Amino acid sequence: MKTPLKLAVQKSGRLSDASLNLIKECGITFPTRIAKLKAHAFNFPMEFLYLRDDDIPGYVADNVSDVGIVGENVLLEKGVNLEVIERLGFSKCRLSIAVPKEFEYHGVQSLQGLNIATSYPNILGKYLEKQGITAAIHEISGSVEIAPSIGLAEAVCDIVSTGITLVSNGLVEVETILESQAVLVSRPDLESEKRQVLEQLLFRIRSVQTANNSKYILLNAPNHSIEEITNMLPGMRSPTVLPLAQEGWSSLHSVVKEDDFWEVIERLRGAGAEGILVIPIEKMIL
Numbered sequence: 142m143k144t145p146l147k148l149a150v151q152k153s154g155r156l157s158d159a160s161l162n163l164i165k166e167c168g169i170t171f172p173t174r175i176a177k178l179k180a181h182a183f184n185f186p187m188e189f190l191y192l193r194d195d196d197i198p199g200y201v202a203d204n205v206s207d208v209g210i211v212g213e214n215v216l217l218e219k220g221v222n223l224e225v226i227e228r229l230g231f232s233k234c235r236l237s238i239a240v241p242k243e244f245e246y247h248g249v250q251s252l253q254g255l256n257i258a259t260s261y262p263n264i265l266g267k268y269l270e271k272q273g274i275t276a277a278i279h280e281i282s283g284s285v286e287i288a289p290s291i292g293l294a295e296a297v298c299d300i301v302s303t304g305i306t307l308v309s310n311g312l313v314e315v316e317t318i319l320e321s322q323a324v325l326v327s328r329p330d331l332e333s334e335k336r337q338v339l340e341q342l343l344f345r346i347r348s349v350q351t352a353n354n355s356k357y358i359l360l361n362a363p364n365h366s367i368e369e370i371t372n373m374l375p376g377m378r379s380p381t382v383l384p385l386a387q388e389g390w391s392s393l394h395s396v397v398k399e400d401d402f403w404e405v406i407e408r409l410r411g412a413g414a415e416g417i418l419v420i421p422i423e424k425m426i427l
């Protein structure tokens with residue numbers, strides 16, 4: 142067995158389930174109870190370290206772990222030198238500046254001289270500097286959204302997902318300073334044996350992600366529409382075309398991207414496609 146690749150994941154929180162689900166979808170099995178700090182995968186050369194998300198960049202940089210799954214927001218805030226291997230597409234959020242709804246905001250200049258509460262002083266500091274704004278940054282570790290109502294600050298800089306927290310605290314988002322999602326990070330100086338394991342893991346992650354972003358589609362079409370429909374269905378190479386028992390009709394099978402899905406379906410129907418079936422794909426190797 143190869144030297145295990147150490148992967149740091151969040152022990153409990155918004156990243157944990159999605160991180161562990163991704164690993165499971167890669168066919169890697171491991172003990173399900175996260176009672177300990179460490180666990181070994183049963184069928185892949187990998188060891189898990191269950192940590193607080195804030196500690197993940199530092200532990201990877203300090204060689205305690207080889208790779209980790211963490212939000213870009215935390216990675217940038219910690220400012221450690223790690224390689225971003227892959228954007229993972231989950232735990233999407235943004236880091237935004239918000240002000241009370243009665244505040245008369247006229248662009249970033251309105252932030253001049255304010256007190257701004259945040260858990261992200263480094264990212265905010267760099268942003269304000271770039272914008273030429275001087276403001277007092279108050280670092281607080283949680284419940285940033287209540288800072289204006291308790292008189293600690295006139296503005297906040299916090300993570301926003303649905304925006305419900307801001308609205309329910311009478312705040313309005315005025316500037317987005319970072320778009321974030323979970324990323325797989327690595328030490329830049331990974332030993333070659335571990336890099337090979339990482340490549341294997343990455344291959345599986347990409348197959349899972351491609352599959353999740355695609356749908357398998359089957360449809361019936363009159364033979365005279367096959368060419369028009371084929372042009373709408375690029376598929377992996379080109380669609381499979383099989384004759385139906387009914388004279389003059391065929392069945393076409395292909396793969397469509399999740400993002401283009403509804404638009405493609407409408408165009409297919411317009412071209413005479415019938416009996417359209419859409420099936421999820423488990424893995425996709427390109």
Ligand code: PRT
Pocket residue numbers: 151152153154155156192193194195211212213214215232233234299300301302303304305306307321322323
């Ligand atoms: O205990 P540990 O330190 O490991 O976890 P944590 O409490 O520091 O982090 P956690 O689990 O809350 O979040 C982990 C990561 O998830 C963050 O670093 C982000 O990358 C990502 N993420 C995605 C979010 C959100 N969405 C999110 N909505 N992190 C925090 N929030 C909070 C935000 O701080 C605010 O209080 O949710 C509130 C806003 O949500 P909406 O939906 O009301 O806008």
Ligand code: ZN
Pocket residue numbers: 193194195
């Ligand atoms: Zn944290």
